[in-house]
Amino acid sequence: xxLWAVTLATLKKDxxxxxxxxxxxNSMLFFSLLVVVIFSFSFDPTAEESRQxxxxxxxVGFLFASVVALNQTWARELRNQVLDAYRVSPAPPNSxxxxxxxxxxxxxxxxxxxxxxxxxxxxxxRAIGPAWQLIPIGVLGTWALVVNGTFFAAVSxxxxxxxxxxxxxxxxxxxxxxxxxxxxTRIILSGDGAARFWIVxxxxxxxxxxxxxxxxxxxxxHAE
Amino acid sequence: xxxxxxxxxxxxxVLLAYALNQxxxxxxxxxxxxxxxxxxxxxxxFYYHVPSAWTAFLLFMVNLVASVVYLIRRNPKAxxxxxxxxxxxxxxxxxxxxxxxIWARPVWGIWWTWDVRLTxxxxxxxxxxxxxxxxxxxxxxxxxxxxxxxxxxxxxxVPLVYFSIWFFRTQHPQPVIGGGGxxxxxxxxxxxxxxxxFCCFAFLVCWSRYRLEMLQREVEEAHALESxxxxxxxxxxxxxxxxxxxx
Numbered sequence: 001x002x003l004w005a006v007t008l009a010t011l012k013k014d015x016x017x018x019x020x021x022x023x024x025x026n027s028m029l030f031f032s033l034l035v036v037v038i039f040s041f042s043f044d045p046t047a048e049e050s051r052q053x054x055x056x057x058x059x060v061g062f063l064f065a066s067v068v069a070l071n072q073t074w075a076r077e078l079r080n081q082v083l084d085a086y087r088v089s090p091a092p093p094n095s096x097x098x099x100x101x102x103x104x105x106x107x108x109x110x111x112x113x114x115x116x117x118x119x120x121x122x123x124x125x126r127a128i129g130p131a132w133q134l135i136p137i138g139v140l141g142t143w144a145l146v147v148n149g150t151f152f153a154a155v156s157x158x159x160x161x162x163x164x165x166x167x168x169x170x171x172x173x174x175x176x177x178x179x180x181x182x183x184x185t186r187i188i189l190s191g192d193g194a195a196r197f198w199i200v201x202x203x204x205x206x207x208x209x210x211x212x213x214x215x216x217x218x219x220x221x222h223a224e
Numbered sequence: 225x226x227x228x229x230x231x232x233x234x235x236x237x238v239l240l241a242y243a244l245n246q247x248x249x250x251x252x253x254x255x256x257x258x259x260x261x262x263x264x265x266x267x268x269x270f271y272y273h274v275p276s277a278w279t280a281f282l283l284f285m286v287n288l289v290a291s292v293v294y295l296i297r298r299n300p301k302a303x304x305x306x307x308x309x310x311x312x313x314x315x316x317x318x319x320x321x322x323x324x325x326i327w328a329r330p331v332w333g334i335w336w337t338w339d340v341r342l343t344x345x346x347x348x349x350x351x352x353x354x355x356x357x358x359x360x361x362x363x364x365x366x367x368x369x370x371x372x373x374x375x376x377x378x379x380x381x382v383p384l385v386y387f388s389i390w391f392f393r394t395q396h397p398q399p400v401i402g403g404g405g406x407x408x409x410x411x412x413x414x415x416x417x418x419x420x421x422f423c424c425f426a427f428l429v430c431w432s433r434y435r436l437e438m439l440q441r442e443v444e445e446a447h448a449l450e451s452x453x454x455x456x457x458x459x460x461x462x463x464x465x466x467x468x469x470x471x
Contacts, residue, residue, distance in 0.1 A: 173377055208384070
């Protein structure tokens with residue numbers, strides 16, 4: 001079967017399901033709104049301080065919020081043994097993985113598009129460096145979170161207490177990516193230096209782990 | 225093989241005792257490590273810190289190789305080796321992370337800094353702790369596959385962590401091997417003796433843990449078989465090879 005046709009079909013199905021229920025999106029939005037509010041209570045920074053810390057706050061907030069969506073990725077497929085049906089179907093495993101990762105990517109990007117203005121309002125942010133670079137950082141950073149997140153959600157679905165297991169597996173592996181996102185965002189907001197190294201690092205992380213996920217997803221799906 | 229175990233234990237004990245004396249210079253015999261000129265006796269923790277680090281990295285490397293072998297061959301022995309190396313490696317890595325700050329406080333004046341080697345070691349430790357947690361939380365026959373995949377992801381992650389922190393800055397003394405650091409030949413000698421002793425000790429612990437792991441799996445298999453017989457399913461299923469159910 002054609003990889004892209006299956007990917008597109010699965011992606012459409014997931015988006016339609018999400019559009020009708022809006023479970024993941026609503027819980028993610030409300031969760032990250034809570035994070036923004038609690039962070040701005042906890043720290044009351046001046047304009048200069050908020051440029052230094054906002055990168056960290058934004059990405060930690062998105063990281064926590066994306067776990068909410070990632071946990072629901074595969075849980076949906078366990079009902080009615082859909083995952084087992086996938087396993088015996090001739091559809092290539094990677095198309096299933098790509099569809100799930102792209103679905104999560106769209107969800108988390110939507111979340112970021114809604115929450116980023118709120119962060120700007122609450123922290124009075126104004127970028128001193130080249131602000132357009134925040135777009136590649138956002139895209140690469142989001143993909144870095146969701147590609148491994150989707151993969152480890154498939155791993156943690158096989159364990160006891162799976163909702164707790166996902167962050168325990170995902171966060172250690174995500175440390176370099178989170179550091180790169182936070183540093184790049186901080187550099188652009190505060191305007192000291194160039195963010196090029198961190199963008200290249202993020203790109204490397206994305207390439208390495210996308211390859212690894214595509215290479216090993218079949219093994220995970222068929223593990224028995 | 226089993227007769228070798230007590231012999232190796234005795235050799236390891238003697239080596240550890242000799243290496244301890246050489247490192248701490250308790251009895252003045254030829255070849256003991258001299259006192260470092262600027263740091264004084266605090267530096268002697270180096271003979272435990274560095275060999276523990278090397279041993280931990282060696283064990284993690286064996287874990288990675290065993291994981292890859294398991295994914296290719298699906299040999300349960302490779303999986304047992306991987307578990308054992310991860311567990312013992314985490315213990316040695318913990319020793320590194322504890323002895324490091326004890327040394328750093330009097331010498332650098334701080335307990336911890338986000339330096340390349342410190343951070344990489346910490347992240348490696350975190351990854352392997354999550355590896356052990358995964359094994360603990362998953363009790364199906366798929367556990368070995370999931371764990372082996374996680375080990376590969378961890379190995380891919382470590383170089384990225386290294387580069388990301390390396391770009392920041394570094395405070396750790398230059399590594400003795402491949403770096404600009406110079407070490408008194410007597411210190412070198414003591415360091416290598418300690419490493420040899422630690423490797424023997426690690427091997428010994430891994431060996432007994434491996435035997436324990438294999439015994440445990442046999443017991444679990446026997447239990448599974450027994451419950452099948454008890455359920456009266458023996459005629460249908462006893463001839464089928466049982467799924468091994470590792471932890």
